[in-house]
Amino acid sequence: MKITVVGAGNVGATCADVLAYREIANEVVLVDIKEGVAEGKALDIWQKAPINLYDTRTVGSTNDYSKTAGSDVVVITSGLPRKPGMTRDDLIETNAGIVKSVTDNVVKHSPEAIIIVVSNPLDVMTYQAHLSSKLPRTKVMGMAGILDTARYRAFLAEALNVSPKDIQAVLMGGHGDTMVPLPRYTTVGGIPVTELIEKDKLDAIIERTKTGGGELVKLMGTSAWYAPGSAAAQMAEAIVKDQRRVFPVCVKLEGEYGIDNCYLGVPVILGKNGIEKIIELDLNDEEKALLNTSRDHVKEVMDVLDKLNSK
Ligand SMILES: NC(=O)C1=CN([C@@H]2O[C@H](COP(=O)(O)OP(=O)(O)OC[C@H]3O[C@@H](n4cnc5c(N)ncnc54)[C@H](O)[C@@H]3O)[C@@H](O)[C@H]2O)C=CC1
Ligand SMILES: O=C([O-])CC(=O)C(=O)O
Numbered sequence: 001m002k003i004t005v006v007g008a009g010n011v012g013a014t015c016a017d018v019l020a021y022r023e024i025a026n027e028v029v030l031v032d033i034k035e036g037v038a039e040g041k042a043l044d045i046w047q048k049a050p051i052n053l054y055d056t057r058t059v060g061s062t063n064d065y066s067k068t069a070g071s072d073v074v075v076i077t078s079g080l081p082r083k084p085g086m087t088r089d090d091l092i093e094t095n096a097g098i099v100k101s102v103t104d105n106v107v108k109h110s111p112e113a114i115i116i117v118v119s120n121p122l123d124v125m126t127y128q129a130h131l132s133s134k135l136p137r138t139k140v141m142g143m144a145g146i147l148d149t150a151r152y153r154a155f156l157a158e159a160l161n162v163s164p165k166d167i168q169a170v171l172m173g174g175h176g177d178t179m180v181p182l183p184r185y186t187t188v189g190g191i192p193v194t195e196l197i198e199k200d201k202l203d204a205i206i207e208r209t210k211t212g213g214g215e216l217v218k219l220m221g222t223s224a225w226y227a228p229g230s231a232a233a234q235m236a237e238a239i240v241k242d243q244r245r246v247f248p249v250c251v252k253l254e255g256e257y258g259i260d261n262c263y264l265g266v267p268v269i270l271g272k273n274g275i276e277k278i279i280e281l282d283l284n285d286e287e288k289a290l291l292n293t294s295r296d297h298v299k300e301v302m303d304v305l306d307k308l309n310s311k
Contacts, residue, residue, distance in 0.1 A: 007078030008032035014229025079119035103132035122175040144175030145248025146231035151212040173294030242272035
C-alpha cells in the first residue's frame, strides 16, 4: 500500500510520521512545493525507523508528482493555516488555488486514489477537490469530524476523570463554529453521558469543542497539527486496511438528511472503497435545525468558491 501526503508542513509531516511508525502503508510519499522540505522531513522520519522499529519507507519530493504514482490514498494538507483573528473561511481564495492544482497533479499520477482533504476551509476545499478530480463522492472526503469528536471526547474525559478511550461520540455538520455535537449519541463506557454530567457542564464542553481550533490558534499563533495529523492518518488506515470503521467524515450529501449537494460531516462507514455507506441518524427537531444552520453556512461558502472558479 502506498500513501501520499501533500503538504509537508505541521499537519502533513505529523500525518506522514503516524502513517510510518504505525506501519499503515509500505510506502509514504511526502510532497511539498518548498524546495527540500519534504525530502528532509521524509529522511528524518526514515532515520527514526531503527529507533521506533518500523519498516515503512518514507520518500520526499519537491513538487515531483511522478514519485506519487499509483498511490492508494492521497492526503491533501497543502495550504495556509489561519492566524489569530482569522476564520477558516478567510483562507478560501489562496487555498482553493492550491487544492485545485494539487488535485490535478494527484489525479494525473494516481487516478485510482482515494482523496482525503485536510486543508481549510475544510468542507469547501473537499468540494474543490471533488470539482477538480471529477471522482465519485465515495472517493473524495474531508477530515474534520474525527478531530472535532476527539476534542469533545478529550474535554469530557478530563471533566469526568475517566479514560478518553471509553468515550464514544458523534458530531455532525461543517468544520466550523456551526458544527453539531450530539449529546444524545455520546456514551461513556456505554452509559449515556447525560447520566454522568450536569447539563451546564456539558453545554460548556460543547461550546469549547465548537471553538476548539480557534483556542489553539490563539495559544500558538498557528493552528493545531498533532491531533489533525493523527486523525487524517486514522482515516487512511481505515481505507487501506478495509477496516469498515464508523467515523464522522465530510462527504457530499445527495439527499441524505434532507440535504442535497452540500459537503457536510456525517457518520459513515470507511473501507477499501472509501465511503462505503452514509449512516442516517433519526435526528430530533432541535438537532435537525442545528444541522440545517450548518448546511446554510457551508452552502454560502460553496457559492463563494463557485464564483472564484468562474472568474
Ligand atoms: N481539517 C482540519 O481539521 C484541519 C485543517 N488544517 C488545515 O490544514 C492546512 C495545513 O496546515 P499546517 O500543516 O498547519 O500548515 P503549514 O503551513 O505548516 O503547512 C502547509 C504546507 O503546505 C505547503 N504548500 C503550499 N502550497 C503548496 C502546493 N501548491 N503544493 C504542495 N505544498 C504546498 C507549504 O509549503 C507548507 O509546507 C491549513 O489549511 C490548515 O488550516 C489544520 C488543522 C486541522
Ligand atoms: O482551527 C484551524 O484553523 C485548524 C483547524 O481546522 C482545527 O484545528 O480545527
